[in-house]
Amino acid sequence: MNTPFLDTKIPEGPLEKKWSNYKRNAKLVSPNNRKKLEIIVVGTGLSGASAAASLAEMGYQVKSFCFQDTPRRAHSVAAQGGVNAAKNYKNDGDSVYRMFYDTLKGGDFRSREANTYRLAECSASLIDQAIAQGVPFAREYGGYLRNRSFGGVQVSRTFYARGQTGQQLLLGAYQSLMRQVKAEKVKLYARHEMLDLVLIDNKAKGIIARNLDTGEIERHGAHAVVLATGGFGKIYYLSTLAMGCNASAIWRAHKKGAFMANPSWTQIHPTSLPQSGPYQSKLTLMSESLRNDGRIWVPKDKNETRKPNDIPEEERDYYLERKYPSFGNLAPRDIASRAAKEQIDAGKGVGALKNAVYLDFSRALKEYGKDIIKERYGNLFDMYRKITGINAYDEPMKISPAAHFSMGGLWVDYELMTSINGLFAIGEANFSDHGANRLGANSLLQACVDGYFILPYTLANYLAGEIKVPKTNIQDKEFDIAEENCKKQLESFLTTKGEKTAEEFHKELGKELYDKCGLSRSKQGLEQAIENIQKLRKEFKTNLMVPGDAAEVNSELEKAGRVADYMEVAELMCIDALQREESCGAHFRQEYQTEDGEAKRDDEHFSYSAAWEWTANPSEPKLNKEPLIFEFVKPTIRSYK
């Protein structure tokens, strides 16, 4: 029942056998042939670094690209709380099936069963792999691994390394990558940004990249291209993402024929620090793990003026505990964020701008003592103090929702291949595993599983058919055309000579999206946003200001390229949100809610992934639907009450 373009390639068999069936039947490339095959991996976060290292270990020739000054800085580094795995070390009833079900339910039944099951299935191996690399996960005194709980689940399956799990996992992957650099199986291109994807005979055969230190435009050919370029939540300008995170690689691949799936599904993280002023460049995340011991509340009275510690217990509304008694403060992110917005919109927000809620540790401090709390969250409390100047051991933190994770991304099949032959997308850059809402600590997991355990098999299956194909000729006319287009675009940014910087445009665009395509969406708002974005995009073309030139270090020019893409992505996000006339997970349409304000899904009409096809007009993308078929699980109303 799939259209030919949306062949999901889900293997036959029962759920728990699909991945082993796939591996059993997948084609292999023999060791002596692997060295003849070149692979480009763009991005060096957890998915990119793990894929590049694993592929190089197998014997392929890998070229690895990142825009940061070293691969170790990719934004996976910032993930704090942990990584999930169904090890059931706690003997608390966890299993691969339960983890699969939690993830599927967490995503509001909007992801593929087979992909989600595979994620849970491979989770245990990841912990083994990371331990072998020397990742210093938290331990019990006897020497065994320690776990904690995260949002949306009722077991403890989260492994963590203080509040720096992403950093430590990434260093493990980075070190494996550098080991392959030493073995001369990986060639590293740091401070390089991908500007375009090159297709020859409808297959991904290379990229155009810009050396950000010299401005030089380079051509790189390969037998396959892997995009591991992360999420694009930075499109909202204020977000928890790094300043350089962007959609450009996937968007330019999209314009070459790769479908974008569910682009509007953005996770708004509930526990970020609130905005303090218009100069602000980013919103810092406070790990969700804090919700294990922190209690979220607002004053019952919206005219409350007392300091938080002076407000008596009975005048506080612990609204998550009240509304979702069985999950309480550990309700999933979309629900916790929406509940916070509800309080803030009702005028009960706290802080100078009344844009935050309290996250209170007083009970945990009383119960466990300061030492234990410090050991669990010390670096987060330190970070909070550095940013706000406030000591959270003495008074509650102020937190607020912020754009965080892109559940949407490039459409991929079971093999993680996009709708372009030979182009793969892994990690946050693809759309595959999280449905309409990602559970905490599943992001590091997905990035690692895609890179270490899935791509090495599925890419081999593709490359087995490419063994006889000669090395890509970078003098091919397709490279000429792509390079010419990139140069023209850079030139156009520099010659516009208008009055607004790329960042000013970005801030305007971000505000529009936060207001109309953020936590809450409506038909009217989205239509208005589309109109405004079109206007803004038009203005961008005539009123952009970029100093300097293209043949040198030029951060303003880099930003211009990213914002130009955001201008188009933003419209697609709104179009995507508009067509989905239901609420699910992070996608909350005001028109579709239950009587008590929860998301109201419409399985009859919207149980599909929207895979958008580029048509040369950003306002008229073509919608392809991948129906979500539930063979093993019956979608239910997602309740955390």
Added chain:
Amino acid sequence: MKIYLKIWRQKDNHSKGCFKDYTVDDVNKDMSFLEMLDTLNLKLVKQGERPVEFDHDCREGICGQCGVMINGIAHGPLKNTTTCQLHMRSFKDGDTIYVEPFKAAAFPIVRDLKINRSALDRIITSGGFVAVDTGQAPEANSIPITYQEAESAFDSAACIGCGACVASCKNSSAALFTGAKITHLELLPQGQKETHVRVTEMVEQMEKEGFGHCSNTEACQVECPENISVLNIARMNYEYNKSKLLVKK
């Protein structure tokens, strides 16, 4: 707040650089140091001037990409803080602030405050890893590591690779950076098998890159955003000497 800045401007590694004076009028105490530089850059671009290039990315103190000398101190006056986590409340109205790149022979200047720290990558490449291929790992709990061992290893593993230790050292030594990685892996059973080879190769690479020797001033620990201890350097030296005695070439 009004802040006077003297910022190092340099076109590339081959050109001569100099301090240039700037004033930022509308500084708010809750701004981060980098947001203050953003404010300056917006002004410069609007005036048709080239903005100040500086390294930054995550802006939450973990990626290690930012880092400048602020009044001669790596990452500025606040202890155990990266430049991005330093806020203007650490300064007063009317202050003059000197801003320079991290300077070391092994860190060529790319432009203004932006530097090239790939020498640190090459030190890791020379041996800063556990040689395990994907798929080889045994069951995680089959390698028990005590709480204390894991915590100590973490203290060393916390290094963010910013290079403040190099910039703070009068000899531009990368001993703290290198020692931290050697110690992290040496403290864990997984990493111990390769210690001798690792320490030899990493120390030799460090010298090849043109980093200076450690003369125990301990300035590196003082300025390290992660408070990495100089005991990591002692450990490196100990392991290095041991490997010289034990390793057969």
